Amino acid sequence: xxxxxxxxxxxxxxxxxxxxxxxxxxxxxxxxxxxxxxxxxxxxxxxxxxxxxxxxxxxxxxxxxxxxxxxxxxxxxxxxxxxxxxxxxxxxxxxxxxxxxxxxxxxxxxxxxxxxxxxxxxxxxxxxxxxxxxxxxxxxxxxxxxxxxxxxxxxxxxxxxxxxxxxxxxxxxxxxxxxxxxxxxxxxxx
Amino acid sequence: xxxxxxxxxxxxxxxxxxxxxxxxxxxxxxxxxxxxxxxxxxxxxxxxxxxxxxxxxxxxxxxxxxxxxxxxxxxxxxxxxxxxxxxxxxxxxxxxxxxxxxxxxxxxxxxxxxxxxxxxxxxxxxxxxxxxxxxxxxxxxxxxxxxxxxxxxxxxxxxxxxxxxxxxxxxxxxxxxxxxxxxxxxxxxx
Numbered sequence: 001x002x003x004x005x006x007x008x009x010x011x012x013x014x015x016x017x018x019x020x021x022x023x024x025x026x027x028x029x030x031x032x033x034x035x036x037x038x039x040x041x042x043x044x045x046x047x048x049x050x051x052x053x054x055x056x057x058x059x060x061x062x063x064x065x066x067x068x069x070x071x072x073x074x075x076x077x078x079x080x081x082x083x084x085x086x087x088x089x090x091x092x093x094x095x096x097x098x099x100x101x102x103x104x105x106x107x108x109x110x111x112x113x114x115x116x117x118x119x120x121x122x123x124x125x126x127x128x129x130x131x132x133x134x135x136x137x138x139x140x141x142x143x144x145x146x147x148x149x150x151x152x153x154x155x156x157x158x159x160x161x162x163x164x165x166x167x168x169x170x171x172x173x174x175x176x177x178x179x180x181x182x183x184x185x186x187x188x189x190x
Numbered sequence: 191x192x193x194x195x196x197x198x199x200x201x202x203x204x205x206x207x208x209x210x211x212x213x214x215x216x217x218x219x220x221x222x223x224x225x226x227x228x229x230x231x232x233x234x235x236x237x238x239x240x241x242x243x244x245x246x247x248x249x250x251x252x253x254x255x256x257x258x259x260x261x262x263x264x265x266x267x268x269x270x271x272x273x274x275x276x277x278x279x280x281x282x283x284x285x286x287x288x289x290x291x292x293x294x295x296x297x298x299x300x301x302x303x304x305x306x307x308x309x310x311x312x313x314x315x316x317x318x319x320x321x322x323x324x325x326x327x328x329x330x331x332x333x334x335x336x337x338x339x340x341x342x343x344x345x346x347x348x349x350x351x352x353x354x355x356x357x358x359x360x361x362x363x364x365x366x367x368x369x370x371x372x373x374x375x376x377x378x379x380x
Contacts, residue, residue, distance in 0.1 A: 006280050012266075012282075023300060023302070023303075024302065024303070026302060028267065028268065028270070028299075029266065029267045029302075030252075030259070030265060030266040030267075030268070031265050032256050032259045032260045032264075032266060033260065033263060035256070036260065053316070055205075058248065058249035058269070059248035059249040059252060059270070060254075062220075062249060062252040062253045063253060063256040063266065065253070066220060066222050066225070066252075066256050066257060067256060067257075067260070069220070069222045070222045070223065070226065070257070073223060074222075075215075075219050075220060075221050075222065076219065076220040076222060076253065077218065077219045077220075078218065078220070078249070078253075080218070080249070081202040091293065094280060106330040109218075110213060110218055110219075112213070112214065112219075113213075113214070113219040123310055130359060161357045
């Protein structure tokens, strides 16, 4: 999506260790009118599916997911990160490895909000190694719900996550796919 | 706001320890079309102020803040909760006490996203003891920006937070004010 690629080139900052900071419009400050344009694109891509729910993960996915959900006129559910699962009977839970923060954490979703008859679109801001996305897919499978696909704002296509999830037969639509930024310059897949 | 009070009575659950669960439409699952109606009400209340930015705190404030921000056509900034402030030069930071989780945590906002000429509306889902709200007010004051007021979805008016913040001369608009729920039944301030 050219609008997004242009914005990443304009406002994204590449930091040491292959980190792309998009703090000024996605991750810390959120340009909601811009996100609305991304949401319309996700809706265009998935509008023929009968999506009943958007699933995301706290914290930075929530804002985007809410704006996308409004396009589909369905609710958002966000998985919570936690260190102690103390309500295990009421929730679906799995483990996610964070490469940014170098730790493993549990994510949980209440069983009340994922059902067998749900058709779920996963929304997240980043896809790199695919650890969070794999976790969300597991939660949906525990619930016996249908995964329609994933809508990702920025995919680091030079990392393995996208290939991994697609090889599971799951549709992944990424609005910007970065093919490299190792030289400090951002290149997109054409 | 009657729409909200009715929804709280219908879907809110009172748990032991004076806890109101609104997980099914605000806090875990988010009914975005419903939140849009709340956002319009916040806009009606604050539309004569020249708000430049919405400030909230992760995680459950983010979705609501994004939908509200779209009404005002301004960006959202969300304060991040953290245990280790390792980029102290670039951020404003203060401490917040959590009574739910019985701990103290740091919140941070990048100095890039709060400016002296900003007129800021704080949005959050709950106001009880006012600890998070006080923290957000401090961050805004560190930046030298103007606090237009706070927009709260649910105020526990029997706790001290609302009185405390208003006694600081800050406008607080709460869409539902709970006067008591000690008997397991939710009563609103009339």
